[in-house]
Amino acid sequence: MILTVTPNPSLDRTYEVPSLDRGEVVRATGERVDPGGKGVNVSRAVAAAGRRTVAVLPLGGAPGALVADLLDAQGIEVAPVPVAGATRSNIALAETDGVLTKINAPGPELTAAEQELLLDTVRRQSRDADWIACCGSLPRGLAPSWYADLVARAHAAGVRIALDTSGPALLAALRERPDVVKPNAEELAEAVGRPLTTVGDALKAAEELRGSGARAVLASLGADGQLLVDDDGAWFGTARVDAVRSNVGAGDSSLAGFLVAGGRGPRALASAVAHGAAAVRLPGSLMPAPADLDPAAVTVTADVPVDRALREPTS
Template sequence: MILTVTPNPSLDRTYEVPSLDRGEVNRATGERVDPGGKGVNVSRAVAAAGRRTIAVLPLGGAPGALVAELLDAQGIEVAPVPVAGATRSNISVAEPDGTLTKINAPGPELSAAEAESLLETVRRQYRSGDTDWITCCGSLPRGLGPSWYADLVARAHAAGARIALDTSGPALLAALRERPDVVKPNAEELAEAVGRPLTTVGDAVKAAEELREMGAGAVLASLGADGQLLVDDSGAWFGSAQVDAVRSNVGAGDSSLAGFLIAGGRGPEALASAVAHGAAAVQLPGSVMPGPADLDPAGVTVTTEIPVDRVLTEPVS
């Protein structure tokens, strides 16, 4: 069972348009409404794979009620933490060439009591079942300081839990001191964490190794169209898959993390599962999470022969 924690969930509306014309009336050809937030997406991907998951998240107002309703409809157990502010609503506009324009609301400000209640709910849910992983994902809402994730990791480790962390900036750096078992940055977040540009796959490998030196047990790094890296105490692997057409990359990294954890959260087999889930996700509309029928494991390549000199398709400055 995978327990996810999403401190700043959202209600996500995705519109598909032939093209986005700024300042003009744009007519959508497709529309979706999904529960959002990185941890929520991990739970959705885990549930799509037929595995049990519990989503811990603060919810408030009508948007929060709809998020809980949508998650329940997808077979996800919800452990809500009631908050005074309304859950945020986000908008994404997807174009046929894969270009995605996002407008993310800030979300509610949590009180000190609500922040503590969120931590307590995680503790209670972990102790009530056979949890394989606690997965902490996304940005922190207003009211939660950068050390909030670090506090959660410390408490979870004290209880014997394994922690996967997907966040960035000061929250990531603070949490690394508590040695999360897995962190999952993308290329931009890797560059931010080490404070320098990433131009090649080799640059990304070095950055991942530095995150391990800072405290991460393993680093699962998404490099967009260039593939994914896994760096842990036994070495480094590079995974890639052919993608014919990108429809939407919303939630692709979250789907990758779910695939990694579903496959055990360690080693090349887990990386292969992560790559398969990520490749499937980008070919689906909005933030739809792939199920087993969407995966193409045979199309995934995992190797220790890392193309260190390959220039990243989207270098990070």
């Protein structure tokens, strides 16, 4: 079982639009409403892969009730933490050329009692977990050290933990040695404090995160592929994608693919790449099922192309 923790979940509404013209009336050609948040997306992808998952998330108000209903309809077990504030609602505008514009609300502020209930719920639900995936931004009220505390508690209980967050929360958690961290290129650059222009730059940055405590780094480099660095070495994975429809949740789908394949080594990286590539071919934040995957389109190599320029270099 893979347990996911989403401290700041959302109700996500995605509109497909021909183009986004500022100040004009834009008519959508498609619309989806999905439960959102990075950990929620990981649970959705794990469930789509046919594996059991439990989603721990604070929920409040009508949007929170709808998130729970949507997850239940997808066969995902929900361990809700009731909060007084309403769950946030986000909007994404997906243009036909693959450009995505997102408007993310801040979400409710959690009280001290709600924070403790969230940690206690994770503790109770983690007894049967193979992995805990902690994902996304922290809501108002939670200190940057909150994820570090959660990692320490998970390891004390003998459970492996994957962390997908950024900024001070990521840096604070590294000291507790999470089993895997999954930054994207921008988050990786932010963590080391310098831009990344080549795959080699990303590799050096991932090695620095390992030096700071991460046991493994799974870095999403967008269209350039994915990089895995752990105790056994480094691998680089790419996949052929003919057309991008939406990249919402692609990184979350990748993490799910990595974990359902064991969470270690080149086989798990290949699964991560296949899941990420499948996700970008789907509308909105729809998560891929096994039939959507194309393992034959995936290439994984230990010969990391360090001189390859990133098509989307970070600033």
